[in-house]
Amino acid sequence: MKEWISAGLLIIGVTFMLLAAIGIVRMPDLFTRMQTATKGGSLGIVCTFLSVAVYFGEFAITARSLLIIAFFFLTAPVAAHMIARAAYFVGYQLWEETVTDELRGHYDLHTHALDSGTYEVVVRKPKTGLPDSGAASGEKASAEKE
């Protein structure tokens, strides 16, 4: 019984990781690739290490597996967010069929500060890069917040 549960969890986890790898080849631009790699990888790690914990069934190994899972859940989103943020700042082109870019006009490209959370929205002209980060959308946002 223990072996069956462990084998099932292992197959599920490995399938998630393989899907992440397929996604990283098939997806059209960096941001979709990043999300598929991070989500698929995290879920795969969770299932695989649960399988390890079930298979050994000892306290020390279960604790270590849970530690690895917790560590992954802390670090994977941070790493993915940092790389996507860096790519957005250097003007990485979104996929041409992207429907919406909610960040457009909300990043101060000079100080790298995001304007959410401040009630006084200061709209600055972007220096470089991103396709005209319309002052219009920024002003609308500030109007709505007031």
Next chain:
Amino acid sequence: MTPSEMGPLSSAIRVAWVMLSAGLVLAFFRLVRGPSLPDRVVALDLTATLVVGMIAVDAIASRQPVILDAAIVVSLVAFVGTVAFAHYVEKRGSE
């Protein structure tokens, strides 16, 4: 292959090796091909994730829970590397 030679787990381990190896090949494809530096960093991150998965599979296959410590170290190094690469991309621009 220690876990009960013909049980469900040994077949699962075989399938897991094949799938993880295929995943590594695909991630390596993106690492070589990736048009820009951030794409390569993402592929490298996924490679580290797959290696951590391989370590877990090997821990089951060889009944050696000791190597789980290596998995912790690999994931830590991968995280630090990705953060450093992100910082580097932000400073320098992608090419």
